[in-house]
Amino acid sequence: MPDTGRIPLSEVQYLTLPDPLPLDCGERLETVRVAYETWGELNADKSNAILVCHALTGDQFAGSENVVTGRPAWWPRMIGPGKPIDTDRFYVIATNVLGGCMGTTGPASIGPDGKPWGTHFPVITISDMVRAQRAFIDALGIDTLFSVMGGSMGGMQALEWAVQSPERVFTAVPIATAARHSAQNIAFYEVGRQAIMADPDWCDGHYLAEGRRPGRGLAIARMAAHITYVSESALKRKFDRGLQDRDQASFSFDADFQVESYLRYQGHSFVDRFDGNSYLYVTRAMDYFDLAGRYDGRLAEAFRGTPVRFCLFSFSSDWHYPPQASREITRALAAAGAEVSYLEIESDKGHDAFLLEEPIYEKALAGFLSASADRRGI
Amino acid sequence: MAETQSIRADHLAIATRVPEGARVLDVGCGNGDLLALLQSEKHVNARGLELSAADAGVALARGLSVIQGDADSDLGVFPDNGFDVAILSKAIQQMRRPVFVLQELARIAPEMIVSFRNFGLWQRRISLMTSGRMPGHRAWHDEGALHPSTARDMIELSTELGLEVVAMAPMHRNRVGGFRDAGLSRLNWGADEVILHLRRT
Structure with a gap:
């Protein structure tokens, strides 16, 4: 941490x-x-x-x-x-x-x-x-x-x-x-885990010993999961197709849309408080849950x-x-x-x-x- | 709070039909008035099903176990013979599928107590005859009595479904006339509301 x-x-x-x-x-x-x-x-x-x-x-x-x-x-x-x-x-x-x-x-x-x-x-x-x-x-x-x-x-x-x-x-x-x-729950968390493990800074899981952290992967994992935590109607109510600090699309891959900017913020701020491997282990525990x-x-x-x-x-x-x-x-x-x-x-x-x-x-x-x-x- | 309200006459009448210590399901239990009465007077194991989450929340706060759901679709959560008595108080005419609901009640409990508005009441017959309009407090197209029925209709349906009418009681202006097992014609003519005690045969 x-x-x-x-x-x-x-x-x-x-x-x-x-x-x-x-x-x-x-x-x-x-x-x-x-x-x-x-x-x-x-x-x-x-x-x-x-x-x-x-x-x-x-x-x-x-x-x-x-x-x-x-x-x-x-x-x-x-x-x-x-x-x-x-x-x-x-x-x-x-x-x-x-x-x-x-x-x-x-x-x-x-x-x-x-x-x-x-x-x-x-x-x-x-x-x-x-x-x-x-x-x-x-x-x-x-x-x-x-x-x-x-x-x-x-x-x-x-x-x-x-x-x-x-x-x-x-x-x-x-x-x-x-x-x-559910299969859908497992699928979303698998996307998150793959994002973390695909980050070169993950170092096969031993990034702490190397002094690195898989921040980009963890941020993407959080972004994907966060979508499932909010409803379509809440996203529409908050952002709809609103543009972020601009009047027109930039024709680039900047965060043109407010919803992109919001998700990027969610991902970025998460990295400061969570450990990538913990995310792997805890989501895995949930996947295995079947009372x-x-x-x-x-x-x-x-x-x-x-x-x-x-x-x-x-x-x-x-x-x-x-x-x-x-x-x-x-x-x-x-x-x-x-x-x-x-x-x-x-x-x-x-x-x-x-x-x-x-x-x-x-x-x-x-x-x-x-x-x-x-x-x-x- | 609800505890200080006076107890409804139909609730008292229903309570006389519920055995001591029975397992009771009240379908459409509202804020739990009837279940609370049955719990304190008959020491029943009380459960409720209620469509309004706010009402169900009030019932929870009285220590009752209530499942929020729709009788038309959610009675399936209750197991076969999970209860001794199932109560459907002033709700069957509001169901989309009254036959299905009655069958479900009979699956869940061997005894049922069903109360409803009697459209056979003579004033309602005269009202329809003289005004040419459907009797009732509200317009025919409002939500409310989707399936208006008379006491005779309901008893015929119960018999068709293989349910025995153990007893029936008329209710008029919040006064219950007492249970008896005969005199359907008089009941159908004179009762504002009817409470039926049914049994699976």
Whole structure:
């Protein structure tokens, strides 16, 4: 990671897991460090903890400014005193995922040979990420989480938690997510990975040892993915065919159109805060995600007899993880007899709507958490 | 909040037909008034389906489990026999596919409680005869009662679908007349609204 921020990455809050971490690929990581942030107070019987899981390019700074990059919290509308995830009532925890690049062990960390792991880092899965989180929660001495929640890849982790450890999760809130990556999801992320790996500065994955970074490839990966995070109507509303600081087309390959300039900015600013190899590993983990795969393709079997109370949200214009994907999870949960609520929020903001102002969504989430907390006696 | 509102008479009447501790699905549950009543009075395992995300959100805040969706297309999320009782309160005439919806209810639960506006009410018959216009509060082309029916129509349909009419109750000016199992002609002539208790045979 470049040193763009106010304090170095080594200064964020860490916990080193007491034991090695076994991985789905068959290997194991001897040492895993988990970078995390918390807000609010853990109550005496440790029953009010909420684990907030971040999306692909998110980090543990869900509820407060990122001390490394200076970027604002990514979920400020949701987390805080009196907000839906009320820090006066709940103890909110967010960790950087395994394979991430905001302090948790990942491909940019120093490996056993004293050099950055690079592509020698083992390939990880969503299930591995959750296993690391559970070891982290164990280390905090918390038995049952009041809630596990997150949007996009964070929603996959919430689902995975509920399947792996249903007895340790009181409620799960998967938002704008899917129980499996579709062929289209895999295809878009493959474009991103190929862009990174085609960058000469990628150096077969060992660019950190060479003092280089695959910035151009990573920027293109971000640009391609970003298109899937916004809806056609939002792009039209924001940019349409508007020209960027000019009255007519330049007959060149400059960023004539506002939408080009916007995407270039998205790609460029991303490079300053994200690691190229992390992008490869984390997108791969999402591609491998298929909850029903372990149950002969029958998703309901994954949830059979679950005591977890679920509340799912999707957004009508999300074409990255469309409402249909959430509805399939809802159907499986209903078939399994689970207590499930599901809201499809009417929005033209696309996948990113889960991070943005959507009053019905915010109110419903607040209501669900509050009523569940009443039931839990928090 | 909704808790302080007075309880609707049809809700109280429906509650008398729901067994203690039953698994209940309320299709078109709105903000969850009926489910909340059934939960507190009958200790049911309550679930709802509601088209409006805002109403479903209110029901969530009352601790109810609600799925936002359209009865015409989303009842498929519920498993066969997933419930003991399925309730469709004042909604069947607004469905695009009322037959399909009734069949779906019968798939989901062995018992159904269906309430609807009775277009057989004598004032409505006279209104049509004298004014030459369709009876109702709204224009015939408005959204609302897409499939106006009488109590007799609904009972015939239920029988065709192999459903037994366990009991029926008339409702007039927000007062429920009590369930009885005979007197369809009188009911069809005199009831503003009708509550049917149906059973899969």
